[in-house]
Amino acid sequence: MPARIDPATPPFAEHISRPLDRLMKGQPPLRLFTTLARDPRLFQKFFAGGLLDKGNLSVRQREIVIHRTTALCRSEYEWGIHVTVFSKLAGLTPEQVQATVTGSASEACWSVEERVLLRLCDSLHEHSDIDDGLWSELRKYFAEEAIIELLMLAGFYRTVSYLTNGLRLPLEETGARFPA
Template identity: 85%
Template sequence: MPARIEPATPPFGEDISRPLDRLMKGKPPLRLFTTLARDPRLFQKFFAGGLLDKGNLNIRQREIVIHRTTALCRSEYEWGIHVTTFSRLAGLTPAQVQASVTGAANEACWSSEDQLLLRLCDSLHAHSDIDDVLWNELRKYFSEEAVIELLMLAGFYRTVSYLTNGLRMPVEEAGARFPA
């Protein structure tokens, strides 16, 4: 299925090329980024909302939330980018990568902290909320600031999923595909 909107093509202005160069580190920019580059204001807003920097979460925690959220939203594009780019750095096993799409939160491949993150994603996806029991469990592992970041992270990647799905973004050539 073709993309609904074609990406912008280089050359880009400084307001687009500088963030792309910093993020892509010499690799060609992702189609999502060049599509957003059609409107410099939207591009800047998107990049200002990203949470891939050093924050209150480690890379494993961050990627579990991103993998699960994009899988629940059926964004194969974004899930595949994160699997390809970050799953090994995050220490995710092939079984965990698959379980992020097909498994329940209590799968044996996950630690108790990982299961808690998956339950958070599942609850936010189903109810746009978390109950007091889950909140209290999260607070045993995470600071208040980290919980805020978890909520923002899941919300941001739900937005990314809306973009990639609504625009019919084709999976990047190097992107992983959902397990069968």
């Protein structure tokens, strides 16, 4: 199925090419990025909203939330990119990667803290809210600033899922695929 909107094509203006080069490190830019590059304002807003820098979460915590959120949103495009690029860096096993799509928060492959993260993603996806019990559990493991970051991260990747799904972006050749 073709994408609903064609991406911008190179050469890109410097304010587009500079962030692409920095992020892609010599690799061709992702179709999501080149599609957003059609509008420099939207491109810059998207890149300004990213949370892949060193923040209040470990790479592992961040990627568990991104993997689960994009899986719940059925964004195989974004899930696949993050699995390919970050799952080894995050120390996620193949069983854990699969569980972000097909498993529950109670899977034995997760630590107690990681189960809380998965339950957070599930609750936000289903209710757009966190009940008081889950909030109390989050507070046991995460500082208030980290909880704010978790909420922003899940929300940002829900937005990314809307983009990749709504635009019908074809899967990147290098991206992982959902387990059967």
